[in-house]
Amino acid sequence: MILHMCGRAEWPPTDVYRPESLHVEGFVHCSDFGTVHLPANMLFTGRTDLVLLVIDPALLDVPVRWERPAVGPPEQPLFPHVYGPIPRSAVIAVHDFPPGPDGVFALPDSLARLG
Incomplete structure (x- = not known):
């Protein structure tokens, strides 16, 4: 499983999720259970409206590539x-x-048991 964070107002989409990064950078930024806190603390300080989407990569029909920032x-x-x-x-x-x-x-307790 991989994780993507977004604002509560961005989820759920009508059919598919297309965040701005997909249009600007060509991909959707995700994390794993051990790293999701890193971008959250670097980019989203002060936000209280975030949700984590748990994504099953096996259900995607597009490539997932593990890359460095x-x-x-x-x-x-x-x-x-x-x-x-x-x-x-x-x-x-x-x-x-x-x-x-x-x-x-920090990774929510509800997800720490899964990761």
């Missing part, structure tokens, strides 16, 4: 990038993703 040190972990729209049927669960009381994001 374009910016930052070369030793960064690989992240899954989905090279096409995500059908609503490939999202097997949606979890609220609020920051902790200290404002820091």
Whole structure:
């Protein structure tokens, strides 16, 4: 399973999910259970409206490539990038993703048991 975070207002789409990054960069940014907190804490500080989409890559009909981020040190972990729209049927669960009381994001307990 891979994870994608987005604002609660962006989900659910009518049929397929096409975030802005798909149009701008050509892929949908995703994470795995061990790395989702990294982009959340770097890019979404102060947001309280996030959800995590749990995506089953076997239900996608587009490529998923594990790649390093374009910016930052070369030793960064690989992240899954989905090279096409995500059908609503490939999202097997949606979890609220609020920051902790200290404002820091961490994998929700409900997902920690799965990862």
